Amino acid sequence: IALKGLEHLLACAKAPDGRPGYVHRLTPEGAVLDGRRDAYDHAFILFALATVYALDQDAQVRAEIDALLAFLDGHLRSPHGGVHEGLPVSLPRRQNPHMHLFEAMIACFDATHDLSFQNRAGEFFALFLANLYDKQKRILTEYFEEDWSKIEPVSVEPGHQAEWVWLLKGFERITGCPTGQRRAELLATALRCRDAATGCLIDE
Template sequence: MAEGQTAAAEDSVDIVAKLKLRMIDHALPLWSQQGWDPATGGFIDRLDQDGRADLLAPRRVLVQARQIYCFAKAAQMGWYPEGRAIALKGLDHLLTRAKAPDGRPGFVHVLAPDGAVLDPLRDTYDHAFVLLALASVYALDRDAQIRAEIDALLSFLDSHLRSPHGGFLEGLPASMPRRQNPHMHLFEAMIATFDATHEPVFQNRAGDFFALFVANLYDRQKRVLGEYFEEDWSRIEPVSVEPGHQAEWVWLLKGFERITGCPTGRPRGELLATMLRYRDEATGCLVDEGDAEGNIRKHTRRLWPQTEMAKAWIAQAEAGEAGAADEARMALARLERHYLRHPVAGGWYDQFDRDGASLVATIPASSFYHVLSAVAEAEQVLG
């Protein structure tokens, strides 16, 4: 066992409780205080390396939506009762500033700190996270107005972003290449919306993305998930493999199985086995990119693939796979050891090079969604 793996095994004892306390005592207070702009409203996109808000950074709509999800989820879990109010004020800001501010339907892509529109692109990836945010808040109170916002967003997706070749366009205006990533997060959002509403229509919508996965996104022969595609879903060669996305689909497929009863054990096992080919030898962490033959293309290591590796093992543990719970705890321990031991309590390192040097000086808010989701899944399944 490599030195990093041995350390992870040692650190994995009580790791779930340790990370839950980190969320409650440090991360949620940090991002509710430094992470919110009290002057103009809205969530901050990033903190500096000392934990101070970067008030001049543009505000990405996907970050606004992800932070709403985080605080709603924390409230739902009973971790942070204040989370409900924070999620609601975040959603009010998002709807007021980012929804059709130029008179055209849909949510814009980037706002200025004062709330002005910096980029009017209607990005499908963004809309997936807005739907996730709406579902998460709706799950708290089942508010009819929020339910109406869910329907309005779905109507916009169906009427403006559907592709004649299946799935959805990258955005308005449309661009190439097509990516699996927005579809993966729409799949996630549909599962979450079913959990919030218990309406069969969202099982069916999730089923559309499962069908797309089977027919186009997943290469069953090579057992890899493609990232980039032509308009007709033909793969762009050479195929890029992001092991973090391989892991993310394991978790999502388990969620789809949970809400539909459709068996997904085979592709989950295949995706997980492929994911494990792209690990850094010294740390056991996932690298950022490989090729379809199992070679590593980028030895850099982002934070988010480590959370998704943990969630993949958690999903397999939920399915009863022997040893998966221990693997999940070790993945969480690697996340804590390498990424969360930041001088700013509640902060994190976002990316390392192959030698372990940090490549990103700031603390990006976008990673909170990944960290909190992994810890919430761990508590629910591993205890």
């Protein structure tokens, strides 16, 4: 089932218009509905490729991983760090695609054991520390200008605080880099945002 899904993705969504990268949306029949290149989409395509590669280490799947990384490096990388929201470039910048690219790099390392993915994950960890995480307020914020200055009033999503707790643990697992302090801070922030009636985290 996974391989059939991948076959459809590559046949219909990868560069159908002759430009690199994967298109944003398809019709049910597989025609291009929206040709934008979206960073969030590419994070999950990379995550999917890593998952499929882990099944049987197929060389063609690894080639697709490398091609997607080349697209990120050559077309989406921002001079201010991280990646653009997509092509065409738009604002605001969001932490969310970067969180999932961080996740995808960890998954790629687990699937390939290629040390370069430790370094790529490390770039997103550095971005987290420098720009995404407010160390004074102990919050992860969501929206930014091109130069990573925060957009006020800041938006905080408790669920994303919790996701970063999990992903920082994964980063520590593959690199040995200690993340316990930031994980504890993020978890405490998330737990302060529980709905009194249900105990569940609020959405935003």
